[in-house]
Amino acid sequence: MNAIQTALETRSSSLLDVENIRADFPILGITVNDKPLVYLDNAASSQMPRQVIDRLVHYQTKQHANIHRGVHYLSEVATSEFEVARRKLQHFINAREEREVIFTSGTTEAINLVMHGYGRKYICAGDEIILTTLEHHANIVPWQMLAEEKGARIRVVPVNDAGELLVDEYEKLFNERTKFVGVTHVSNALGSINPVKEMIAFAHARGVPVLVDGAQAAPHTAVDVQDLDCDFYAFSGHKLCGPTGIGILYGRASILEDMQPFKGGGDMILSVTFEKTTYNTIPHKFEAGTPPIAAAIGLGAAVDYLSGIGMDAIAAHEHALLKYATDQVQSMPGVRIIGTAGQKAAVLSFAVNGVHPHDIGTLLNQEGIAVRTGHHCAQPVMQRFKVPATSRASFAFYNTLDEVDALVAGIRNVQKIFT
């Protein structure tokens, strides 16, 4: 089937009214180097629709005060809106209870919270933590810090040449010293969707809790933490059309209650004397200090927006974009796709023979096309595939087939310049 036929089929089967959706995103209308912006760096950060921008403006102009404190009007409004946002996030991931939803500054802080609150309390010398080759540095470095502090050991699940986790090898890593598993739901560098539900079931059968890094999964697929049965699920707001500086840690209530606080300060206490401090209940025990209130409320508006479109429709459109892009790019001589897992989110990492990714990035930028180049904070993945860096196009529901065509033309132009 040629590209035009694929495109026609994809266009007619798309469930989304992309033209109308794009009209919600003011930034998609800008030009870069006198070319229309083609934004394909969504795995790094997504763009924000007018609905979220307006919600932030409304909050700052009509509703702002500090939360959980004042008895005055604005404080009550801000507190109420902040907690409404928590409930929106609860429903977005289908958590049992809203107190299982902790606001953090992002995925990185969420993972660090688990490392400090759970890891430092329960993981001891000689214990083992299982991670995977596909982890982002944010789900590696905190556990290395813990392992160093405690004398624990990190075990790593390998991947095959397609970028798929070797589940048999994962299962073989378990022994009586295994105390924790950290696994990414979707690889940020390759797009591989990992079989986390099966991995969680295997770990739970051995009494081992599991943290899922959902930073790349939450924007692209419906997340159901009860169905996954994970103990922790971490993700970021700014990859979900929300603001930066806000993220979510979902934790199973029974585990959160037994955990140590992460940060000490206001709001996370019930009473303080110099002799003794009594910690607040969850989730507040983990939310010391004034949180990013506006960002949390903005994230609530963002998940409303995404739910309004429908996560299944979003996933279907992104899958169509990925398939169209993959078909075109893999037929280009001298271009290699890195990460060819059977199950993939809308991430296309590639290498062009004889051209460094940074040169690709600069030359694509000249055409108004934004891709990410580098190691994507996943150096073990780069080492596994023996590349110093890749170029990565990552698609969102507001991207179009025309933009994929622009990317392909851009890559051809790069090849032309370097021949």
Next chain:
Amino acid sequence: MADYKSLYQEVILDHNKKPRNYGTIECPSHHAVGHNPLCGDHITVDVVVDEGRISNIAFQGESCAICKASASMMTTSVKGKTREEAETLIQEFLAMTTGRVPHEACPHIGRLAVFSGVKDLPTRVKCAILPWHTLNGAFNAVGTTSTEADADPMQTPIGDA
């Protein structure tokens, strides 16, 4: 607005394709390794300074076209010059590529002016100046000790987020 096209000019593409003085020198009087953590690029620079004059210089490494062409043109520019002349050129190159001084005001820059375009590409400035940092590191190392770019006082931190 930057004229990006001017960055990937023939001369730069040519030096990328056919780098001059590429390789290593067996017994260099000065040697350093430069590393760009942003992209994982690294290059080595070997120099032989003989009676105050650079009699031989070579570089080697994995890098983007901008970095490789910059290194290649650096070696051809400083070969045969005195160490002081090379150090002056390092300062002019850094001043030009970081946008502090226009290339017209750099008396020794010559054809290295093709790199002046990187001043408008903040993420690519590091690529162009890595070889020059590394040469500076080589000059200032004790004997032939390697110096990592991180220890180079001219190096500014680069995030990897």
